[in-house]
Amino acid sequence: MQTLKSKLFFAALLAALGGHAPIGAAAPKHDLYLSVLLSGPGQIMGGRTPALSGVYRSTDRLKVEHVGFGHIRMFQVIGDPHSADGLYLAALNGVVHSKDRGKTWRILTGWDMTEPKGLAIDPNATDHIYAGLPDGIAVSRDRGATWARMNDGIRRSYTQTITIDRTQAGRVLAGTELGIYLTEDGARTWRLVQPTTETTYDLRQSPHDPKIFFAVTTSSGALWSEDRGLTWKPIAGVPKKHTLHNGVFDPSDARRLVLCGWDAGLLVSEDGGRTWLDRTAGLPNRQIWSVAVDPDQPGRLYASPFQQPVYVSEDFGLTWKPAFFEKATAFNLTFVPRS
């Protein structure tokens, strides 16, 4: 039984560290990774500030530790299916791998591949890595040792996001400048399955039903597919006038979805996307760069308002409080399995 003194100490500690509750008694199965641009002078290319933008990790949801190098443009972190200590980064310098949780790094790509934004590993062919580049799609069949460009069939090959259908090796969806493309032969050929007028920024497969995919775009709103990405329809109630950055499934509740964007705020659906509720109240602005649902704590959301603290909600967006950083923009919030 806790004494009053120990309760007060714990409350103070929470407040100091961001104020949200840690994971419950069970050890979390995932680490939270935040790809962050800290706000403030010098956070530019060639900047001379010692402040460390880049990747941060939270193992306990209370504090964050900087991981690796302090770059201002880190776009995505994913786990390495071959090693619990392995990480892959999509970073301005290329696709980068760490075999030791971020102590050391190796840039896997060469001079001819810049600024990968999206990164995915085929769960049914775990040596195969796909990277979305500003000028196409790069594929490695040997865990990143060598790469080849494979975007035949894609017009305007800017690629922001890549998602691999977990039910079939080599079946990959790519969010590009002018639409969603599908390959069913490991990127040898691509075909347009959903045109868009501007970039598709996020593309996800439902953790509950692999036939369902969810995409968000710059000016075509949010899109929904129930046939493994072959056909898409717009999601009613989601505005098209704002750039949407993330569209996310709640892994613990099939009815719940979240999306966010620039000036779009943060919207949630608790009925599988039929209706949407604005849950931006409590966040300091409507320019929400990224959002993530905590797979280890039902109802917990993280959101990154532009140049503000990263916020946390314990009630799926009804209330919010600052969690990490004084002022920052998290380009990506992601949970990486520990095993």
Added chain:
Amino acid sequence: MKTLSCLALAVVFSVPLARAQPSFKGPMPDATVIVDASLRRAAYLSRIDEALIWRAAMAKPGEPKTFGLGEIVAKLARREDAAACSERLIELMKVPTGDMFWMFPVTAIYYLGRDQLTPEAKAAVREAWRAYMPLRGDTENHWAMYYSSLYLMAQQWPDEPGERWFNGKSSQENFEESRDYLLHWMELTTTTGQGEYDCTHYIGEYAIPLLHLATWARDPAMRQRGRMMLDYIFADYAVETLDGMYVGAHARTDDTTLLEKWNGFSSFFGWLLLGNCPPTVSYGGWGIYFVAAAKHYELPEVIYRIGTDRAGTYAHYERKRTRHRWRNSDVRNAPVYKTTYITKDYAVGSDQGGLLQPIQQHSWDVTWAVPDPRGVHNTIFSNQPHFSTHELMMYFSENPDFMPVTVTSQGKPTYISESKLLGGSPYEQIFQRDDTVISLCHVPAGANFEQVNGFFSKDLARIEEDASGWIFAQGGNAYIAYRPLAPYEWKPLEVGGKRLRSPHGKNGTIVQAAAVAEFKSWDDFKAAIRALPLEIRLEPTPRVAFTTLRGKKLVCTYGAAPIVDGTTFDYSGWKLFAGPYLNAEVGSGKLTITHGALERVLDFKTITITDRVKP
């Protein structure tokens, strides 16, 4: 996002304070052409010494903040205070910052210090290249700095495993990747055109890495390529200078140099290599990393002569390419067509208009010669002020919405302002013939902004609004006739002078320049302009039919190819360089540089330089 504020960083961080600098503060250099090669070399070495001495003296005993990488490189180049340099370098290597702007200074220091630095200082540098991962950047100037430095350091530390390098790649892998990128960029530039072309500041971010390669690469072929690319870039610069000032259209310039034409890093090279203008403050900031190795380079006489000794008026044509386009374009690099017309009194230069570069494009102007360019706004031009996420998405891989405002806090403060004078527009179409420019604008309703801005300098000797619709002006020994195509108003400028604001989407400007000496009087000039046949139509789209002072009949219609003397103008045969001094065919990899009897041919396919004196 880009490099957005590399220029500001150059001045703010690389130079503690501007103290007395002989040539920056002193009288204008003697413009006499130095014919004797040994005297020319001596003058060049003297300028190198001036900059090194000044910078080395910036380091004050007991004041570590005054003793940075720039002071170290100056001292090592002068072979002085090696022990103090070593000690300070060890401290500085503990907190490396600056990404690719850190790499080339440290590379220069290491190479200059190989026989001067202590083993401990060398070890500190070596450790920094293991522990500190610089950003590679997202522009070609970044990659030039990153890969030239990595090439040289991988050469210096061969046969080391990936664990010894910041990026996990072995010395061999880093060397080969760097070499491959550099060869790729050189080939692209010499066959298709430079991407960040004719930049008033970023010329240095290419010249410095190339000099380091030319100086320290052990592979004779890479050293030769470095020298040849330096010649290439400096010839490209010299031919478009007016007394050292970089004139005409630029891929990138800035709000200051846009108006005060001399005040760009490029003028540092004018001072150092041509000796015909003052250097900019602090020798351009980064300039110290050029002068530190500059004695290993000698500007060929043929280029020196092009910059300083011209037989008369000439027209010069160039084909460049846009920066890499990621979105909103079906081509990776669109062609850029440049025209520059240079007399001893003024220069007129332009591109074809459109969005050729993000944010810092400057499409056309008239620049006039002045006795001393320091503080003088010796230019006149108009622009269609434009900003858009469309533009930024085209050239950057960033998310769209945050960029316009963010750009303004990263060294480009005017980007979203309606009063901006810097930047290109998708709604502007430009054609130049000789010293006449016709700019037509057709801005769709709702775009940012439905207007044209014209810059009228505080340093114009006279401005007269004529009942004919022309605005007559004089700058130095240049007469300028400026014709707005739509009604306008005047707005004062904080920097002096005034802005012509013409708030109409269907719009444009005609400019005709001429030398004062061509006319008996100011009134004669005005009468001659008034007498030129001119038809202006703005509906349904802007169209101008104008017979120039040089007798060319130009018909320009927005959205259509220009017509010159009854023939539709065709850009398809446009060469990489064409004119009396520089000539190169697209795809050739060969540049012929000519001045009088002097000729130098740079052949990048055979990596050879061929000099001859024509009979």
